[in-house]
Amino acid sequence: MIPGVSVEGLSKSFPGTRTPVLDNVNLTVEAGTCTALLGPSGAGKSTLLRAISGLETPDVGRVLVGGQDMAEVLPERRGMAMVQQRPLLFPHLNVLDNIAFAGTVRGVPKKAARADAAAFLELVQLEGFGRRPVTALSGGQAQRVAIARALAARPAVLLLDEPFSALDPELRAAMHELLAQLRRSVNPTVLLVTHDRSEAAAVAEKIALFSGGRMLQHDSVERMYSRPATLETSRLMGGANEIPGIVRDGYHHSVLGVLQLPGDTRQPPGPGVLLVRQESIEVGARNGIGILATVTGLRTLGPRRQISLDVAGALMLAEVPWGRALAPGDAVALSIPTSVLAVVAAPETARTFPDVGEEPQITGQGRNALASIEN
Amino acid sequence: MALTLPPEFSTPLSWPDQPGNGLRTSQGITRVLRIMLALALALWFLLPLVPLVLWAFADRWSFPAVLPQAWGWEGARAALAQGAIPAFGHSLLLGLLVSAIATPLGVLAARALAYHRVLFAPAVNVMLFAPLALPAFVAALGLNVLLLRLHVPPFAGVVLLLTVYALPYTSYVMRVAYGAHDLAVEEEARLLGASPWQVMWRVQLPLLAPALARAAFLAFLVGWSDYVITVLVGGGTIVTVPLLVAGAAAGTGNDATVALLSAAALLPPLVLLLGVGLLGRRPSGKPTAKSMNGNLP
Known part of the structure; x- marks a missing residue:
């Protein structure tokens, strides 16, 4: 036994x-x-x-x-x-x-x-x-x-x-x-x-x-990757994308737009940080359907590539396989399945570890966009 | 299910003492120098023994003869008559007793210093080494009065003082050994089901055996070769080999006896040294030709 x-x-x-x-x-x-x-x-x-x-x-x-x-x-x-x-x-x-x-x-x-x-x-x-x-x-x-x-x-x-x-x-x-x-x-x-x-x-x-x-x-x-309970967990599990916003009626409102959250989301209405694994983001051509973004940088990760993206002022990372020719400045469309989204409490309530800046990366443009959502 | 792990037979395995190991081979002039140095060292150790052995069996050897003029057993007869056998017995007993007491004490001191928080550890270290700095003559003269007043029997007094003199060697050797000893191996043994006693007998002792043998040998030498403390504290009642040799050497015409006793006094430590050398090899940790070749598929 x-x-x-x-x-x-x-x-x-x-x-x-x-x-x-x-x-x-x-x-x-x-x-x-x-x-x-x-x-x-x-x-x-x-x-x-x-x-x-x-x-x-x-x-x-x-x-x-x-x-x-x-x-x-x-x-x-x-x-x-x-x-x-x-x-x-x-x-x-x-x-x-x-x-x-x-x-x-x-x-x-x-x-x-x-x-x-x-x-x-x-x-x-x-x-x-x-x-x-x-x-x-x-x-x-x-x-x-x-x-x-x-x-x-x-x-x-x-x-x-x-x-x-x-x-x-x-x-x-x-x-x-x-x-x-x-x-x-x-x-x-x-x-x-x-x-x-x-x-x-x-x-x-x-x-x-x-x-x-x-x-x-x-x-x-699987849940450790897809449903981190806090920002700290997400970061320690290697998650790179943190988009601040507001949770309202099962949707997350942010510079990415209004995204439907999975049914098991427990985050109460109010401020919440949207987490998206970089591996779960699909990067497609601009003419496709999705969130519009601009490529700002490329980095080789062995068999895959890491792409830095500017999404309406929010800085995001995505990991994609080789194949499509991409260069900084390219306009692309991102497709993010609902099931990979997770929301955690905003940084001021989350316990974060000291080495990392608490504020998610966001540009001035993104901050303005965010302010308009909150109002 | 089938699983293929890399067998790693391609990795050539050799130990520094195996033929073909590149670390220990010297070439050209280095090799010649190394051999010459080895021969010079062998000569350095053996040369003084040649006249000793010749003298031991020379009944008559007067200047300017190169070799003894008469060979015989006169030296041996005189040595026996002067009590060589009891003297050897006393020396042996002294060496073994000092070794038997100073080695465990050294182990305890070293273990405490290596693994536990000892108050004033530097001072304890100095204390353990202090006997080396203090001439035996001073210690023996000073303590003899105390030992007499306390009615400590001479033999016990000699053993006690010699043990103190052996302690720096045993504690130092064991300290070095404990420093290199990996406690994680003992923890591993505990988790595999060994009780603390089993860990001591089956893991710690075999791993520390070479160091224990070295420490015990050094302590034996302290007891075996002592003169000053045996004379002063023993008060002449304990006649050991060094005392007998010194006594014979002080007289005239005893050259053969002195030579024979001195040569014979080398034997017990030499035998022990060989034993230590054998023990110094880790029990089956060393590869043998059989264990290497016998199992390769």
Whole structure:
């Protein structure tokens, strides 16, 4: 029976730091699912993982596994295993004995533990590596051994602390596939710490977004992108377009015009910032139907292009595939589906992080247009 | 389902001590110089032993003869008669006791300094090193009176003082070892189900074994080779090898005995050094030819 993991009101401070590393975190991860703890460095994600594992004692709050409070349970008895950014293999044991470690400390006879370990070695596609010293492994191999070692402990909860961030993109993609495969065969509850949005989206069903020790939002991957609850969430999820305006009768009024909002919009009538993912904007020819805009700049993003747009004074970004010839100054029409729109509270009420200017980018012309809407 | 992960067999693997590793090979003049330096160093260590060995078995060797004129066991007989065997026993016991006490103490001090918040840590560091700065002669003379007044038996007094003198070495060696020791590996072991005791026995101890062996060896040497403290605090009741050698050397006509005792005194540390060298290799962390070739498909 695979248990779920809950964190209730968890706070943690370290001596010498002014702000808490974790500030009243509440999070529930359902049994057998994978949640990515996403956020910038220093957001408290790793500390949360360590608190869940028992390596760190929370100042306040509880960690529950399968409904049971873990406060009095030692780390080795929590039924968890962790894989970190460094493989942290035992240098004095060979590959097979590393994987058999969990078995042997539980009193499984060495021979049986090794046979079991060999099966896990096979699972991570490293058959025949058992007798190698761990110093003879490449980074990717060592990380796979670390995963096999963690799985051999039969953890009900698998904690992954940026386990793939040191690997090259190709190997990382292979490891994501491996993780998906392992989840199908072993099915533990997984918590994955990462600062990579695309990794979180590729591996997990849900994302819990952290910033400055607070959990901002915990939602499905799709909703994290399409329905951010605050401006801060939107920015941390990489959202670039913020259009201030007014919400009235299910419509958003702004320099973009009057746009119908999706049915699940919860923003009350009044001022609200319209959020549009740059990937969701379709850029078409001027003669087509849509919001009129002018291209102000182009930037290459590998397989895609980022286009800066001036939409009636509001500055917007759109990501489009290569193909259409576009140049600064071109007049284009934007098409934005209703389902990709989201509205959040205006910046003065939203909690934003300090590095970013609170005011959405808008030109003088746009500001005048906006003023006319508000009146 | 089928999944293809890069097998990475193309990556050539070699260790610095394996043939073919580019890091350790020197070429041309560097190579010649390296070999010559090695030979000079070997000569430097071995040359003083040659007359020692010759003297040990020379019953008569007078100037200007190049080699002894008469070979025999006179030196050995005299050494045995003067109590060489008990002296070796005392030295061995002293070395082992000092090592057995100073090594764990060094471990505790080093662990505290490395992992815990120690009040006045710099001062503690200086205190641990202080015995090195204080001449043994001064410490022995000063403390001897105290030890006598406290009715501490001479042998216990000698062990106590020598332990203090061994502590700088053991704490320093262990401090360096703990500095390089990764606590995250121990945490990993905990999460894999190991109790704190199991972590100590199965992870920490094997990883620190080389450093422990080095620390224990240095502490043994302090006990094995001491003269001043054994004489002053032992008050002549404990006759160790250095005392016997010094006594014989002070007399005349004892050249063979002195040479034999000195040469023999080299053996126990040499044996231990070899043992430390073997322990210094991490148990199965090092690749062997078998483990390398045996598993390649």
